[in-house]
Amino acid sequence: MTSRRKFLKTAGMGVAAAPLAAPALAQSTIKWRMQTYAGAALAEHVVKPAIDTFNKIAGDRMQIELYYADQLVPTGELFRAMQRGTIDAVQSDDDSMASPTEVTVFGGYFPFASRYSLDVPVLFNQYGLNEIWAEEYAKVGVKHISAGSWDPCHFATKDPINSLADLKGKRVFTFPTAGRFLSQFGVVPVTLPWEDIEVAVQTGELDGIAWSGITEDYTVGWADVTNYFLTNNISGAWIGHFFANMGRYEELPEDLKLLLATCMEQSHYYRQWWYWGGEANLRVDGTKMQLTSIPDNEWDQVESAAHKFWDEIAAESPTKAKVVEIFKKYNADMAKAGRPYRYG
Structure with a gap:
């Protein structure tokens, strides 16, 4: 923890597991730091493709540096770090990052709430959970950007x-x-x-x-x-999300907000088939x-x-x-x- 806090104070970039490589940037480039709940091997599938795509499209306008599980702060401190603005965005479930909301208990694996991965986006997009999550996180200064499903x-x-x-x-x-x-x-x-x-x-x-x-x-x-x-x-299915510090999110131009949401939705789609096919294949051929x-x-x-x-x-x-x-x-x-x- 001492080394993590020293890192956060100095904002140095020389951590052992480096953030995503980025091109030389203009002084006006918006720079975000995002930490995921996932370790490096898992992040290669659950988040890195989406962030790579975002950075490639956004170019000099905005770049997101991606950090893996516990790199900047322990997972249990992710919410507080994002709320304070120490980091700008997070990929996690509500439960693991100990968010102080009324919906925290439903993040991750709420027992038997879903049977299939498609249940999660339907619950959020057609049964009203998106609106509840948006309201709960707005109360605590955090933007709930997107919800998606992971594995069982x-x-x-x-x-x-x-x-x-x-x-x-x-x-x-x-x-x-x-x-x-x-x-x-x-x-x-x-x-x-x-x-x-x-x-x-x-x-x-x-x-x-x-x-x-x-x-x-x-x-x-x-x-x-x-x-x-x-x-x-x-x-x-695990219920996970993308979140951002509300102030930093509101500073973004509308087209970058849209690009962020689009890349995150693509991330959700990638996991739908990667997990669904992977679960069956490894049961049969693993x-x-x-x-x-x-x-x-x-x-x-x-x-x-x-x-x-x-x-x-x-x-x-x-x-x-x-x-x-x-x-x-x-x-x-x-x-x-x-x-x-x-x-x-």
Whole structure:
């Protein structure tokens, strides 16, 4: 932390993992610093292509320097750093960056809120979540630019998980809300810096990870240190976002705001097919982890517990109640719509 704070005070650019390369810039070039929740290997897919595209199109008018997980500040301090203007923009879920809003608990993996990745953009663009997020973040000086879906949430573990009983006592790296929910099944949530996870599994500090789907397990190296992948998931898609300091965002010309939003939407689209295809391909052709499953009649207990958890969250505030009602209506609509929206 001392070195990070020294970096922020001096605004030096000589960090070990350098920001995106940029051409020689004019003095008038708008310069932003963005930090993502993702480590370098994952960022190559979840954000870097969009920022590379933005910088190429914007040219001398604006450049965004991209930093990876915990490079400038720990992920849990991302919101405060952005709010203060220490960094200009962030890619993260609400939960991981500890944003002080009424919607924070729904970021990342809110248990069983979605079944498929397309559920997330529909919830935001057609069921009203965009408006709620925009209002909540405006209250705290942050611009909510865009929401999108990532991968589903599965367990990757050293020992096989074939029943709920096998989860008891397992020390698992996961998101705050997911950990709060899973603790009732005996899971012990552990919080560590993202880059430390692989070593923590190797040393036995962690028994497993409930942070991603199988695509990320392979991409970031976790498939090399875990032996089993549980096919049951607690959410069909991670909910993540792009945010910016409100003052810095409002300073942008309208066409750069539009370019920013367009590149971020392209990022969401890229992840839709990269994850969707990757999850299936690695289940079928992946060689590093053995697939296990908890029987449906037993896993139904987890889904039932999730709906009780929704009601507990809804009781905490009117805004949370409004979001939960949207999730309930959406899932009821999908069940009524039937195949392919919902099965069974």
